[in-house]
Amino acid sequence: MNWTTKVWEEARPLYDKIIAMPFNQELMHGTLPLQKFTFYMAQDALYLKDFGRALAIIGGRLTDSDHMLAFSEFATGAIVVERALHTGYFKLFGVNEQAVTPSPTCLLYTHFLLTKAAVANVEEAVAAVLPCFWIYQKVGEHIYAQQRADRENPYKEWIDTYAGEAFSKSVNRALAIADKLAEHADLKTEQAMTEAFITATRLEWMFWDAAYRQESWPI
Known part of the structure; x- marks a missing residue:
C-alpha cells in the first residue's frame, strides 16, 4: 500500500468533519452569508502568497529535476x-485587499508551512503542503457533485476551480511525488510525513472554521 493511500485512511475522519462543517455545507447550498465568504477569500489570498513561497522553497530543495x-x-x-479567482471576487464584492491583515489561524497555518518548507526534511515538507491540494480537490468535487441543477450558486466559480480537471492534474502530480519520496524514506521519515499531513489537514479545518466565525485577534 502506498503512503498516500495509508495517510488518507488516517485523515478520512478529519475530511468527513471538513465536509460537514457549516462553512462548506452552506457554500454547497449557496446559502453561505456573503460576509463570511468574503472574509474567507481575503484570508485565502494572504494564505496563497505564503503557500506559493513554501512551494518554491520546497522546489529548490528537491533533487529530482522533474x-x-x-x-x-x-x-x-x-x-x-x-490573481484570477480572488481578484475577480474582490472586484465583485468590493474588497480592499490592501486593508486585509492575516487572522490568527491564517498566520498559524502559513508559518507552519513555511517552517516545514525551510527546515524539515524535504519529504515532510512535501507532506505538509499536500492537504492544500488534496483536501481542496476532495471538497470541491464533493460540493460539485451535490449541487442542485435548478439553483444557481453564487460561489460557482470557486467550486468549478477546485473541482476542475486542471486542478485535478496538479493534485495527482503532487500525490505521485509524495508517494515516490515515501518509497525511499525510512520509517521515522514516513511517520514525520504522516504527522505533517494530519496537522495540515487539521489546519485546513481551522481555516474554514475561522472564516465562518470571521475570526479576529482577541486584543
Missing part, C-alpha cells in the same frame, strides 16, 4: 489562482 519542475509550476499556479 519534481523540482513540478513544484516550480505549483508555486506559479498558486499565484495564478490568487
Whole structure:
C-alpha cells in the first residue's frame, strides 16, 4: 500500500468533519452569508502568497529535476489562482485587499508551512503542503457533485476551480511525488510525513472554521 493511500485512511475522519462543517455545507447550498465568504477569500489570498513561497522553497530543495519542475509550476499556479479567482471576487464584492491583515489561524497555518518548507526534511515538507491540494480537490468535487441543477450558486466559480480537471492534474502530480519520496524514506521519515499531513489537514479545518466565525485577534 502506498503512503498516500495509508495517510488518507488516517485523515478520512478529519475530511468527513471538513465536509460537514457549516462553512462548506452552506457554500454547497449557496446559502453561505456573503460576509463570511468574503472574509474567507481575503484570508485565502494572504494564505496563497505564503503557500506559493513554501512551494518554491520546497522546489529548490528537491533533487529530482522533474519534481523540482513540478513544484516550480505549483508555486506559479498558486499565484495564478490568487490573481484570477480572488481578484475577480474582490472586484465583485468590493474588497480592499490592501486593508486585509492575516487572522490568527491564517498566520498559524502559513508559518507552519513555511517552517516545514525551510527546515524539515524535504519529504515532510512535501507532506505538509499536500492537504492544500488534496483536501481542496476532495471538497470541491464533493460540493460539485451535490449541487442542485435548478439553483444557481453564487460561489460557482470557486467550486468549478477546485473541482476542475486542471486542478485535478496538479493534485495527482503532487500525490505521485509524495508517494515516490515515501518509497525511499525510512520509517521515522514516513511517520514525520504522516504527522505533517494530519496537522495540515487539521489546519485546513481551522481555516474554514475561522472564516465562518470571521475570526479576529482577541486584543
